[in-house]
Amino acid sequence: MSSEFEIIDRYFKKKMKQTALGVGDDAAIINIKKNREIVISSDMLVENVHFLKNTNVARLGWKSLAVNLSDIAAMGAIPKWATLSISLPKINHNWLKEFSKGFFKCADQFGIDLIGGDTTKGPLTISITIMGEIKKNKSLLRSGAKINDDIWVTGQLGMASMGLASLQGTLKLAPSLKVKCIKALETPTPKVLIGSHLSRYANSCIDISDGLIQDLKHVLKASTAGATLLLNEIPCDPFIHASKKYQFALNGGDDYELLFTAPKKHRLAIEKIAKKTKTATSIIGVITKNTSLKVIDQKANPYYLTQKALITLPNLKFLIKHPSHFLALGFGVGLSKKAPGTLGTLVGIPIYLLISSYSFSIQMMMAFLFTIVGIFICNQTAQALKVKDPRAIVWDEISAFFLMLVIAHPLLNPLKIFELFVLFRIFDIWKPFPISYLDQHVGGGLGIMLDDYVAAFFALLIYFSMQ
Template sequence: MAGNEFDLINRYFKAQPVGRKDVVLGIGDDAAVITIPENSQLVVTTDTMVAGNHFLPDADPVKVAHKALASNLSDLAAMGAIPAWCSLALTIPTVDEVWLKGFCEGFYKLSEYYHVQLIGGDTTKGPLSITITLQGFIPAGKAICRHGANAGDWLYVTGNLGDSAAGLDVILRGNSPSNDIENTLLNRHYYSTPRVLAGQALRSVASAALDISDGLIADLSHILKASGVSAVLNANELPLSDELLQYAGSREAAAKLALRSGEEYELCFTVPESHRGALDAALAHTNTPVTCIGQIRHGEGINVMWEGKEVDWSLSGWDHFSS
């Protein structure tokens, strides 16, 4: 890109609203310099979103920016970390001021809410893609990992499940939402709520956790494999929104959607029996709804139950937009 185009982009990304005291050097140098809190460990995650795979090329840049940063925030939430700093690598085919303005609007609104400072990145010319590296910190030795689940632990999820997949279905139809329900589901696909405070609260009670990005069935399998256990999942207990129930047409159809819906960015976590009574108190200040959907057992795999009987719904994981 020409120098004046880079200057234009730099003006957009230097005008951010967050200025953290622990950032010694931010945007403008060869690298950023930050100060890590004492007795803390650094937690780092990176996600890439590509136009045509994770979002449609003509999608609202405000929504795209929220979704891109929210996916990273959700990763740190699953570990129980406090988000603090991020870098952004943006590849764009041309400099589009309207698109950049919208992207910055969505990005900064979410970053300001979670007090995350943009400390650097890169801009190149090419097919539209967004890569964010988010860094945060956690008290030493307190990270929640995937490998800590044990037989007898209870299985929980935050929020509702399935809305993101339903919203994606609305998007892929190629028409504008035809009613308020479809519009709500579309917005829930883009505007997820990273469970950052809940993740921090779960450090004292959860034995394992991850965020639901590839679908509950697929992501729960990661916990089970890492921990060497199995699970019984009661599909009747899945938390489903009224909008999803109306959109799907039946509770069973909605439950199937909820089991495979990705990019939910809710948390799936396990709690030992000894900590179960403390869960509500730990989450009280976070205003986060949680639902117990099953239990961890010895063995391998997931046994999905529906109305008291084991079912084989042949559920697959999450598929992004086709390229």
């Protein structure tokens, strides 16, 4: 088995271009020019959370560095150095070869020295720290937006999230567009060239990683300002305009484009920089005194925003793609656009009636099994949808209400079943403390399940007090 040092020497030790001492010693040494500041950012990518298990490895190597470069570009700095730490389930030389190939392809293109890092055994996790230089007091911050600033973005928005949706089976695209979108997802191009020039003209900047709306809100909050966006000026593929699927451009994420604000007097200068760096740029709105965020169409009608990270409902193809999806979505009732949680709760009734003749111990064993399985399938399905707690997942309602029926043991009394149903739905929808706290602060499959079980607990307390 290869040692950590052999892996580093074989795959990650390269000639330094701008570093006094790099990989191979206890620490690296970098030289800083006079009147310069260091800009530092870190990011972590975890398998099945930030990238799919079957992602092309070379592309993963590229993206792991590129997303960090985007953070440095958003500060107006020039990226120069990086450290890389990888946790691997086992040593896989083919994987390491392809990953390092993609990583150094990105590093060479943008002039980055890899100066250190670490390797260890564990779930596949990639952690990178990126460092860059900028003139003192010239960094672009989120808090710098000024009233009447133009709002600019680079590139096209929504391509990466459409690529992800197509891979998950929730969006059907033409073959050529699908290839283009998957490439945008897996090999984003950080806007380093234009970013290093923006500090002379822009007032604020952020890279678009969580979606246009979410990242713009960070700027507005930090700057105590508002914004009006022009929906038809947002640069995106014609497919989005034609299908009106603006959620991908507004909320999709993974674009790694730059969003920046600048005074109107600098329009010409920014356009010249964009042309020089061969970067597409668009003005999509204006910063306003009112602290609200509005999106309007070409007729000045408001476009109502959603808080969801991605407004793509799972479809029949997604439902049958994996057994976990089929169960988590309640055998299909989670696909309902109206009240999927209520319908999911109702599914618990026939399941209970089917096993009501069995002993209490067998019923409780089934309830326990439903809970353990539920944590796993809800977590897997939520990760596939890239949403913390998708409304389409209803296994939590099914299993929690099933447990209520087992404990209350109403048998075939329709009135008692109805009482339990109403009480559970009240607490599940109302979510008083601590249900609301658990819903917001506990993640993964456990978080999806736990708040429903606590709702069931309170509903049972009320039910038994009424008997």
